[in-house]
Amino acid sequence: MKRSPLPLLTTLLVLVFFYLPIAVLVANSFNASRFGGTWEGFSLRWYSRLWHEREIWHAFRNTMLVATTATLVSTILGTSAAFALHRYHSRLQRFHYALIYTPLVIPEILMGMSLLLFFVALKIQLGLFTIFLAHVTFCISYVAMVVLARLQDFDFAIVEAAMDLGAGWWTTLWRVLVPLLAPGILAGALLAFTLSIDDFVISFFVAGPGSTTLPIRIYSMIKFGATPLINALSTILLVFTFLVVLLTHHLTREHHS
Amino acid sequence: MAEFLEFVDVSKTFGRLRAVDHVSLGVRRGEFFSLLGPSGCGKTTLLRMLGGFEIPDTGRIYLDGVDITDLPPNRRQVNTIFQNYALFPHLSVWENIAFGLRVAKRPRREIFNEVERMLALIQMEEHAHKKPHQISGGQKQRVAIARALINKPSVLLLDEPLAALDLKLRQRMLIELDLIHDQVGITFLYVTHDQGEAMSLSDRIAVMNQGRIEQLGTPAEVYEAPRSSFVAAFIGDTNFFEGRVAEIINDDYILMQIDGFPSVVCFNDKKMKVNDLVYLSVRPEKFRISRERPQLDGRYNLISANVEDIIYLGSHTKYWVRVDEYRLAISQQHGRFLLDEQPIRWKDDVWIWWHADDGYMLERYSEADELLIQTPPEEVGQNGAVPAPPRAEV
Numbered sequence: 001m002k003r004s005p006l007p008l009l010t011t012l013l014v015l016v017f018f019y020l021p022i023a024v025l026v027a028n029s030f031n032a033s034r035f036g037g038t039w040e041g042f043s044l045r046w047y048s049r050l051w052h053e054r055e056i057w058h059a060f061r062n063t064m065l066v067a068t069t070a071t072l073v074s075t076i077l078g079t080s081a082a083f084a085l086h087r088y089h090s091r092l093q094r095f096h097y098a099l100i101y102t103p104l105v106i107p108e109i110l111m112g113m114s115l116l117l118f119f120v121a122l123k124i125q126l127g128l129f130t131i132f133l134a135h136v137t138f139c140i141s142y143v144a145m146v147v148l149a150r151l152q153d154f155d156f157a158i159v160e161a162a163m164d165l166g167a168g169w170w171t172t173l174w175r176v177l178v179p180l181l182a183p184g185i186l187a188g189a190l191l192a193f194t195l196s197i198d199d200f201v202i203s204f205f206v207a208g209p210g211s212t213t214l215p216i217r218i219y220s221m222i223k224f225g226a227t228p229l230i231n232a233l234s235t236i237l238l239v240f241t242f243l244v245v246l247l248t249h250h251l252t253r254e255h256h257s
Numbered sequence: 258m259a260e261f262l263e264f265v266d267v268s269k270t271f272g273r274l275r276a277v278d279h280v281s282l283g284v285r286r287g288e289f290f291s292l293l294g295p296s297g298c299g300k301t302t303l304l305r306m307l308g309g310f311e312i313p314d315t316g317r318i319y320l321d322g323v324d325i326t327d328l329p330p331n332r333r334q335v336n337t338i339f340q341n342y343a344l345f346p347h348l349s350v351w352e353n354i355a356f357g358l359r360v361a362k363r364p365r366r367e368i369f370n371e372v373e374r375m376l377a378l379i380q381m382e383e384h385a386h387k388k389p390h391q392i393s394g395g396q397k398q399r400v401a402i403a404r405a406l407i408n409k410p411s412v413l414l415l416d417e418p419l420a421a422l423d424l425k426l427r428q429r430m431l432i433e434l435d436l437i438h439d440q441v442g443i444t445f446l447y448v449t450h451d452q453g454e455a456m457s458l459s460d461r462i463a464v465m466n467q468g469r470i471e472q473l474g475t476p477a478e479v480y481e482a483p484r485s486s487f488v489a490a491f492i493g494d495t496n497f498f499e500g501r502v503a504e505i506i507n508d509d510y511i512l513m514q515i516d517g518f519p520s521v522v523c524f525n526d527k528k529m530k531v532n533d534l535v536y537l538s539v540r541p542e543k544f545r546i547s548r549e550r551p552q553l554d555g556r557y558n559l560i561s562a563n564v565e566d567i568i569y570l571g572s573h574t575k576y577w578v579r580v581d582e583y584r585l586a587i588s589q590q591h592g593r594f595l596l597d598e599q600p601i602r603w604k605d606d607v608w609i610w611w612h613a614d615d616g617y618m619l620e621r622y623s624e625a626d627e628l629l630i631q632t633p634p635e636e637v638g639q640n641g642a643v644p645a646p647p648r649a650e651v
Contacts, residue, residue: 157343160310163330164337165357179347
């Protein structure tokens with residue numbers, strides 16, 4: 001029986017649609033040509049130019065600063081939220097759950113706008129601090145969801161078992177809870193980290209002078225048409241994000257085997 | 258009385274639910290003691306209060322003369338086998354068993370020796386390096402036992418430890434548990450809703466219902482001489498009769514008059530007087546059934562009946578027969594080769610009889626307890642999913 005070529009064709013089309021633009025971008029970042037149209041040989045000159053761009057380094061530092069602090073804070077808060085949602089059943093639990101879940105589905109532009117208005121109303125100076133606050137706000141939800149998913153199949157009887165066998169609170173935490181939940185918490189943290197690094201819309205709204213992050217930097221560079229540099233920068237960002245996602249995936253899968 | 262393990266007037270309430278209601282209970286050293294009852298009767302709460310996972314609202318718990326009521330779980334000389342074993346999934350079998358000693362910071366040499374000894378006891382030496390998800394349910398069960406026993410607890414608490422296993426494995430683990438209890442000589446406190454498990458393992462059983470202890474005694478005592486209709490119906494099947502004393506025959510026997518049933522002779526161990534209300538329980542296996550009318554003396558109750566249902570179970574057969582307004586469960590062992598006889602069939606007229614000594618007068622009776630008795634479908638061909646009332650009205 002001859003198999004229909006349709007599924008194969010669809011798959012190929014989807015792949016092309018998804019990944020061709022990215023592939024072109026990556027390829028062009030190694031193109032010696034100043035304009036993307038023609039291939040003039042392999043070159044790392046855009047990467048070396050990038051290396052010497054002071055503004056890019058500045059934006060990179062801002063991004064990393066925001067990403068690490070926002071990840072740290074949102075991981076702690078998000079994990080606590082997940083524990084609270086999982087362990088304590090109150091009449092308001094569904095409401096709490098909805099509160100945590102909502103930032104995941106709210107349009108980013110709405111969130112950015114409302115945060116901006118909020119900060120302005122409170123007369124908080126826009127800058128890295130407001131970006132940090134905004135990132136924590138949406139990262140908490142992601143961390144909470146990832147950790148909560150992990151808690152669903154966590155058997156709390158083993159906590160009682162540990163205490164029953166003589167372990168105190170700290171011993172139980174370090175010997176049982178942390179080793180078992182670390183992959184879930186770390187996966188949530190890495191997700192928060194990538195989201196923070198990539199975020200443009202919300203950051204754009206709440207950024208102030210001198211607090212340019214990488215995505216905002218890339219956006220402003222496009223306006224001046226420095227395409228090859230953006231290609232190189234985007235490729236680096238892509239590789240970095242990809243590695244983090246791979247790590248997250250690895251951590252989430254390991255536990256299920 | 259100063260028992261080894263003692264609950265004194267212990268109560269625990271969750272919200273509006275009184276889970277444990279003023280329970281006092283003593284367990285002897287080295288005893289295999291079971292808490293038996295339906296789900297929600299408070300048996301697990303009682304166990305968890307002993308483990309330190311719940312604090313009683315009122316009452317005290319003493320272990321070997323020491324008040325342990327308010328001690329946290331990690332400072333009690335008791336260890337628990339949890340219902341789903343609660344093994345640590347990230348640790349190997351070996352490390353699971355070693356956990357208690359590691360936490361206690363015992364010397365490495367001692368940990369090694371003790372773990373190896375435990376592995377030998379549960380015959381799991383070749384699985385020591387495996388993770389819990391790589392071993393079977395029965396093996397997990399054994400690891401949980403070893404992990405608890407290595408701490409040399411004064412009391413081992415077992416919370417429905419066999420509930421997660423299939424029937425065959427359950428029967429094997431039953432024997433293993435019994436052997437382990439004999440070997441280590443530790444007091445076992447066993448919680449179960451399965452009367453078979455409790456009967457076969459225990460030195461003594463406390464039958465619980467709605468947060469209270471209905472009866473405490475040896476398996477034979479609670480089976481043969483149930484105090485209440487609940488105990489009679491929960492442990493095994495039984496037939497209930499409600500009536501009044503019509504006549505005192507002599508010091509030992511009375512004639513009991515029952516609505517919708519012939520009068521019966523029964524042994525008067527409760528010293529009942531004429532017109533007293535009597536609740537009588539007669540176990541299905543105390544009956545005999547035959548198509549031939551037997552020759553019997555006056556202490557037997559001989560009644561003619563009609564067979565409504567038959568369930569052949571190999572070693573024995575269960576019959577449901579009708580006598581006036583009553584539907585009775587009868588269980589008959591097959592001593593002889595059954596096919597040589599002409600077996601009793603559906604709708605046969607038969608004679609049933611039991612000795613007056615074999616019924617037992619209950620102290621307390623509740624209509625609700627009749628629902629605990631297993632019944633076959635009310636009509637042949639009817640789906641068994643619908644529970645039929647045990648005593649059908651005509």
